[in-house]
Amino acid sequence: MKIVTVILAGGQSRRMQQDKALLMVNGSPLIRRVYDVVIDCTPEVYILTPWPERYRDLLPVNCRWLIENLPHQGPLLAFQQSLSQITADWILLLACDLPCLDKVVIQGWIKDLENVEERSIAYLAPQSKGWEALCGCYRTSCRLSLDRFIQAGGQSFQKWLKAEIIEPIPVLTPQIFTNWNYPEDVKPWGSS
Secondary structure, eight states: OOEEEEEEOOOOOTTTTSOGGGOEETTEEHHHHHHHHHTTTSSOEEEEESOHHHHGGGSOTTOEEEEOSSTTSOHHHHHHHHHTTOOSSEEEEEESOOTTOOHHHHHHHHHHGGGSOTTOSEEEOEETTEEOTTEEEEEGGGHHHHHHHHHTTOOOHHHHHHTSOEEEOOOSOGGGGOOOOSHHHHGGGTOO
């Protein structure tokens, strides 16, 4: 089983009013923090962004890049684009704004993938409004379903996932899904 990581760094960060990927956590930009957590979890880590020049100096030379051709179209279309460029069985899909991401938890998820039912297209944590779509694992074979959904005009991860079979991740550490959307989310961390 081959799994790779794709970190999405193409959002406009309107609510944050600055690029979330560049916010500092313990002396490192958030995008670097996410990268450093997962580099020991999967053999390849890709950054999907329309602006590689913005992040290139913050990440190791061996970081892989996927250039988002349709910026500002949302994470679902970005994910679809990554599926067409990656050869693997699974993708660990992550937003770039996850300050509490934990390597041991991620490694546990990857180990669990061996037991995910074949008919499940993803291994995701349930949340109050559906699924934690940007912090979980997807089979690359979900591409056919995703292509059909998008061709029919779909743009929402939650609407797509609602119609699919998902294996739930047992949520033992909900703080791992903490993400930063507003300036007040960052204040407890002392970052700016």
